[in-house]
Amino acid sequence: MELKISNVGKIDSANIEIKGITIIAGLNGTGKSTVSRSLFAMFHSFSNMSRKINLEKMYAIDNLFSKPGSIFWRSKLKWGQRRELATLLVGNIDENSIREILQDCLGKDEYISNEIDDIMKINLTPNSLLINEIVSEIFSREFNDHITNIRSSAGSEIVLKIKNFKMDIWFDNNNKILVKDSGEELKQQIVYIDDPFIIDSYNLVDINTKILLHVANDEIITNHRDTLISQYKSTKNLNLVDRANLKEKLSAVYQKINDTLGSDMSLFETDKDGISGSKRTRGLSLDSLSSGMKTFYLIKSLIDNGTIVQNGTLILDEPEVHLHPDWQVTLAEIIVLLQKEMGLHILINTHSPYFLRAIEVFSRKYDTEDTVKYYLSYNEGNNAKMKDVTYNISEIYRVLSDPLQRIENEAYNDGD
Numbered sequence: 001m002e003l004k005i006s007n008v009g010k011i012d013s014a015n016i017e018i019k020g021i022t023i024i025a026g027l028n029g030t031g032k033s034t035v036s037r038s039l040f041a042m043f044h045s046f047s048n049m050s051r052k053i054n055l056e057k058m059y060a061i062d063n064l065f066s067k068p069g070s071i072f073w074r075s076k077l078k079w080g081q082r083r084e085l086a087t088l089l090v091g092n093i094d095e096n097s098i099r100e101i102l103q104d105c106l107g108k109d110e111y112i113s114n115e116i117d118d119i120m121k122i123n124l125t126p127n128s129l130l131i132n133e134i135v136s137e138i139f140s141r142e143f144n145d146h147i148t149n150i151r152s153s154a155g156s157e158i159v160l161k162i163k164n165f166k167m168d169i170w171f172d173n174n175n176k177i178l179v180k181d182s183g184e185e186l187k188q189q190i191v192y193i194d195d196p197f198i199i200d201s202y203n204l205v206d207i208n209t210k211i212l213l214h215v216a217n218d219e220i221i222t223n224h225r226d227t228l229i230s231q232y233k234s235t236k237n238l239n240l241v242d243r244a245n246l247k248e249k250l251s252a253v254y255q256k257i258n259d260t261l262g263s264d265m266s267l268f269e270t271d272k273d274g275i276s277g278s279k280r281t282r283g284l285s286l287d288s289l290s291s292g293m294k295t296f297y298l299i300k301s302l303i304d305n306g307t308i309v310q311n312g313t314l315i316l317d318e319p320e321v322h323l324h325p326d327w328q329v330t331l332a333e334i335i336v337l338l339q340k341e342m343g344l345h346i347l348i349n350t351h352s353p354y355f356l357r358a359i360e361v362f363s364r365k366y367d368t369e370d371t372v373k374y375y376l377s378y379n380e381g382n383n384a385k386m387k388d389v390t391y392n393i394s395e396i397y398r399v400l401s402d403p404l405q406r407i408e409n410e411a412y413n414d415g416d
Contacts (some may be wrong), residue, residue, distance in 0.1 A: 001313070001345050003042070004159040007149050009034035012383035018313075020371025021339050021346045021363065024386065024398045025356055030377035030385030032349040036192065036315045039347060040224045041142045042160040043190035043313060045135040046167050050185060052221075053130050060122045061086040064115065067279050071115055075106050093123050128179075134221065135169060136177040147171050151382055162186075172270040191231060192224035193310055194317035196294035197299075198232060200287045224315075231307040233300065238306045249341050251304065256334050257300050260327065261293055291322035295331065308338075315344045319351040332358030340368050353400045360393065 001018040005011050011031040014023060018039075024032045063080050065072040077085065085105050092098050098116050106112075138146055148156040148171055156171040168180040222230065238246065247254070289297060302308045316335070320328045332355050339346055350356055363369040376387045376396050389395045 002159075002161040003035070003039055004157070005035065005038050005159075006157045007152055007154050008038055008147060008156045008158060009143070009149065010102040010379075010382070011035070012149075012380070012385055014384075014386040015375055016347075016375060016386060017388075018345045018347055020344075020368060021335065021348065021359065022373045022375070023356060023359060024347070024349050024375045024377055025351065026088045026377030026399060027379075029384075030379050031386070032377050033194075033317060035377075035386070036194075036317050036349060037142050037224065038158050039160070039313075040171075040192045040227075040315060041139045042158060042167055043186060043188075044142075044222075044224075044227065045138045045159075045169075047186040047189050049131065052134050053127055056123055056130055057088045057125070058090045058132065059091050061119060064118055071102075071106055071112060077105075078086070080215075081105075087121075089119055092124055093120060095120065123264065132177055132179050133145050135179050137221050139169075139177070140175070141170075141221070143174065147175050148173050149383070151294055169329070179189060188309065189227075189231075189307075190313045190315065191302060192228060192315040193298065193302075193319065194315075194319070195225060195228070196291060196298050196322065198225065198229050199289075199294055199298055201285060212268060219246040230303075232301060234305045234307055236306050238304075242306070248301070250338070253303075253334055253337050253341070254300070256330060256337075257296050260296050260330055261300075275407075289371040292324065292327050295319065295322065296327075296334075299334070305337075308342070308344070311343045311345075314338075314347070316346065316348045318349055318351065320350055325352075325354040328352055328376075329358040331355070335359070336362040336366055336368060339371070340366050351400065356393075356396065356400070 003014075003016045004016065005014040005016075007013075009031060010029070011034050014031070014035060016024070016035060024033060024035060062082055064070060065075075065077065065086075067073055072082075085101070088101055089098060091382075092101070095116055098119055099112065102112055102115060148154075153173050155173060158169050159357060160167045165184050165186075170178045170180070286294070286297070299308075308314060319331060319335075323331060335346060335348070336359065338344055359372065360369075363372045372389070372390075372395060374390045374393050376389045376399065378387065378399070387395070
């Protein structure tokens with residue numbers, strides 16, 4: 001997998017290869033999260049695109065029910081009936097067929113032809129226009145409407161290559177988008193973890209409200225944080241065959257996570273464990289978990305419910321935050337094992353020399369070092385750049401060790 005970025009946020013240009021574990025390390029404000037957000041937005045845009053298109057057309061047809069004076073509005077169908085009818089009408093461009101469906105559901109009406117025209121107009125909307133709107137909306141939400149470099153008048157381009165599949169999008173300096181459609185789509189979603197606190201109850205209020213309003217999680221165009229909440233709340237669950245195979249394959253990973261979480265987890269209130277099948281007793285809220293424990297619990301939950309999947313793509317943005325150096329080392333080993341056993345593509349941003357060194361050591365221990373890439377992010381003037389330092393990782397350690405050297409210099413000067 002290869003991600004190319006030009007003039008996005010602070011990044012002047014970046015060419016990032018993700019073939020196993022890819023580490024981006026550098027100072028704050030050097031574009032690391034811009035890379036992560038770009039990769040997420042590309043995946044989130046193009047995964048199951050045909051489904052997204054059908055859903056948008058279904059929503060548009062469903063909105064006709066709220067149009068005052070229409071036969072839909074007068075019919076006063078319940079929500080479930082409206083959604084069922086809208087689903088039947090999506091993609092249908094045969095006037096007689098549409099008329100028959102409407103008459104079966106609503107009865108004969110002299111104004112039915114007006115509704116047929118509206119439905120035909122929706123279903124005949126070119127997919128290319130909808131793709132542009134869907135991708136534009138996802139990027140807008142992910143980047144808060146600021147995609148191009150505000151100091152530049154040039155456009156932005158993001159290209160994602162996966163084997164023979166290429167997705168290419170371009171924004172002008174007004175954030176107007178052009179999608180160079182390849183005609184293909186991704187089948188898997190991406191997982192972007194940067195906030196273990198999403199498991200806290202107060203963060204789940206909005207998503208629970210959406211569920212109560214009968215909006216399925218995968219039907220929402222969201223940014224990475226809301227997507228992560230939806231993924232954490234997913235109740236897909238694995239079938240028994242996949243559960244058995246995963247339990248065997250990841251036995252070492254689960255052992256390390258369980259050892260880290262410790263026996264005290266029995267005191268906390270959790271849902272059914274998707275891998276082991278065991279039920280935990282109800283007790284303390286997960287809000288009471290330490291911040292470090294939430295990181296491990298979140299990762300385990302996303303494996304349990306089938307969100308993190310074989311050959312999937314995972315983004316970990318500063319996963320060492322909230323972790324003691326000892327747990328940083330443990331997390332690094334878990335990540336290396338996950339990548340090896342599940343064939344994951346993992347993009348990691350980090351500031352921690354402990355975590356970085358642990359990835360080095362464990363990738364060598366588990367014979368996966370050939371699938372690890374290292375990039376140094378740095379600023380050159382007002383722009384951020386990415387440098388491949390896979391064969392010279394000392395450049396990263398030099399940057400990460402500068403603060404310690406600065407402290408030592410201060411201590412030495414104070415001694416004078």
